[in-house]
Amino acid sequence: MQNRDQRKVIEILVSILFIVFITDTHIVKAQNIIEKVTKKVFSTSKDSTRSGVFMVLPALGYAQETGAEYGIASNYNFYFNKKDSSIRSSNILLMGTYTTKKQSNIKLQADIWTDNNDYHIISELRYRNWPSNYYGIGMDTKKADEDLISQKLFRAKLEIEKRIASKYYAGVNIQYDYVQFRDKEIDGIFDDALLLGKKGGQQLLLGISQLFDSRNNVSYTTQGYYARAKLAYAPKLWTKEDFEGGNFDADLRAFFPLHPKLTLAAQAIYRSTFGKTIPYYAYRDLGGDMMMRGYYIGRYKDKNYLASQAELRYRFHPRFAAAAFTGVGSVFSKEYNARFIPSYGGGFRYFFSLEHNSNIRIDYAYGEQRPGEKRQSGFYLSLSEAF
Numbered sequence: 001m002q003n004r005d006q007r008k009v010i011e012i013l014v015s016i017l018f019i020v021f022i023t024d025t026h027i028v029k030a031q032n033i034i035e036k037v038t039k040k041v042f043s044t045s046k047d048s049t050r051s052g053v054f055m056v057l058p059a060l061g062y063a064q065e066t067g068a069e070y071g072i073a074s075n076y077n078f079y080f081n082k083k084d085s086s087i088r089s090s091n092i093l094l095m096g097t098y099t100t101k102k103q104s105n106i107k108l109q110a111d112i113w114t115d116n117n118d119y120h121i122i123s124e125l126r127y128r129n130w131p132s133n134y135y136g137i138g139m140d141t142k143k144a145d146e147d148l149i150s151q152k153l154f155r156a157k158l159e160i161e162k163r164i165a166s167k168y169y170a171g172v173n174i175q176y177d178y179v180q181f182r183d184k185e186i187d188g189i190f191d192d193a194l195l196l197g198k199k200g201g202q203q204l205l206l207g208i209s210q211l212f213d214s215r216n217n218v219s220y221t222t223q224g225y226y227a228r229a230k231l232a233y234a235p236k237l238w239t240k241e242d243f244e245g246g247n248f249d250a251d252l253r254a255f256f257p258l259h260p261k262l263t264l265a266a267q268a269i270y271r272s273t274f275g276k277t278i279p280y281y282a283y284r285d286l287g288g289d290m291m292m293r294g295y296y297i298g299r300y301k302d303k304n305y306l307a308s309q310a311e312l313r314y315r316f317h318p319r320f321a322a323a324a325f326t327g328v329g330s331v332f333s334k335e336y337n338a339r340f341i342p343s344y345g346g347g348f349r350y351f352f353s354l355e356h357n358s359n360i361r362i363d364y365a366y367g368e369q370r371p372g373e374k375r376q377s378g379f380y381l382s383l384s385e386a387f
Contacts, residue, residue: 044318046354052078053353055383057360059097065131065148071097071105075383077219077356081115088113088218089356093383104129113218120169120211122159128152132298134190137283138336139300143373147188152180152200159230161211169211173232177203179281196241197279203243207232215255220315220357220385222263226253236277243282245275253387261315267291267387268308278303284331289380290387292329294343294365299376302331309343311386321349321359325386341368347380361385 059071073095079087093109105128112121129152135141154177161171180200183190190198208231215224228251236244249271256264269291271284284305287295291307307329315321324346332338345365352358360383367376 042317042319044354050079050082050355052076053356053358055352055358055360057381057383059095065101066103067100069097069099071095073383075358077353077358080113084115086116088117089358091219091356091358091384103131111218118163120161120163120171122157122173124155124157126153126155128154131184133296134188134193135299135301136189136193137195137333138302139330139332139339139341140336141300143370145189147190148184149188149190150180150182150184154178159209161209167212167214169209169213171209171211173205173207173209173230175203175205175207175232177205177281181280193280195280196277197243197281201242201279201281202238203234203282204237205232205234205247207247215253217357220351220359221253221255221265223255223257225255226251234275234282241277241279243275243279244277245273245282247282248272248274263313263315265311265313265387266308267310269305271305273303286329286331287378289363289378289382292327292343292367293325293345293363293380293386294367294378295341295376296378300331300341302336303333305329305331306338309387313349315349318354319351321351323347323349323363325363325365343367349385358383359385 054074054076056072056074059069059073061069063069074093076092077089078091080090081087090112091110093107096104096106098104106126108125110121110123113119114121131148132151134147134149135143135145155175157173157175159171159173161169163169178200179202181198210229212225212227215221215226230247230249232247234243234245234247236242249269251267251269253265253267258264273282273284283301283303285298286292286300286305286307288297291309307327309325309327311323311325313321313323325344327343328340329343330338330340343365345363347361347363349359349361352360361380363380363386365378365380369375
């Protein structure tokens with residue numbers, strides 16, 4: 001009897017020791033995983049192999065007009081030739097989202113620098129079946145006039161620039177757009193608007209570009225200048241309401257190192273649409289996550305767009321940075337006067353690749369507050385700097 005009790009006690013002790021061992025093993029494994037993740041997140045060492053880096057973010061959201069939205073945004077940074085130490089970092093961005101109301105948004109973009117940075121290639125494929133809000137044309141539109149319209153867009157774009165001097169490039173570009181619109185609300189202002197191309201249309205843009213680029217890094221610039229101008233012509237090929245005219249786009253940027261960890265960045269853009277026939281789908285939009293943050297993209301819309309912004313970037317750790325920004329901008333035309341409005345906010349950056357200086361950008365921005373309306377604002381989560 002005594003031996004039987006002793007065996008039971010021994011069995012219980014062995015079981016307890018086994019449970020403790022297993023628990024300790026899992027705790028050690030969990031601690032090791034946490035240590036590895038922490039070391040990776042805060043690591044200050046670069047990848048000496050110059051390998052590519054891939055990042056995926058979930059895209060989740062909800063809006064009344066779309067229902068629940070889910071998908072991914074992914075970014076791949078790489079060197080076209082790892083052996084070329086002077087080559088700039090290239091990237092491929094893929095984003096795809098779908099909603100419970102069967103709407104979809106798919107975008108594939110590439111920005112490629114070839115050997116010795118001899119060629120710069122930009123491409124885009126996009127399909128968008130997504131609702132958007134229409135408020136009218138010009139800078140005096142009202143939130144109360146908001147009209148929900150459905151939009152279908154297919155876009156294919158290719159731009160190729162060749163280096164002809166140390167920091168100077170010249171190139172050609174082609175872009176095709178197919179667009180459809182439909183007013184989803186009865187008695188909405190979109191149906192009553194006197195606009196060409198309200199049902200949509202097609203455009204083929206053929207153009208040239210010029211680029212001066214002395215930036216020290218294309219992903220997170222701390223010093224240098226960037227100036228790009230693009231002129232494109234759209235011939236009338238399909239219907240009488242198709243776009244026949246031209247687009248001119250200018251983008252100027254400057255970066256000044258105030259301190260090894262502090263950079264002042266500035267940008268100015270001018271976008272103009274002109275010609276004999278200018279349909280609605282060729283108008284320019286104010287707002288979004290790149291310029292004039294804090295405004296719904298398309299909240300103000302017209303044939304011309306002029307805006308500028310400045311951003312103070314403080315990289316207090318190799319993996320982390322903070323930013324504060326402000327801007328001003330307006331759309332305008334012969335029919336509607338310019339009215340420059342403010343944009344301001346701040347954000348946080350996490351650099352998931354030190355070799356490529358690739359980061360996740362989180363911004364919150366404010367816009368103007370019109371009489372009788374809430375102050376406009378926006379939250380942004382992106383896989384690149386605004387500029």
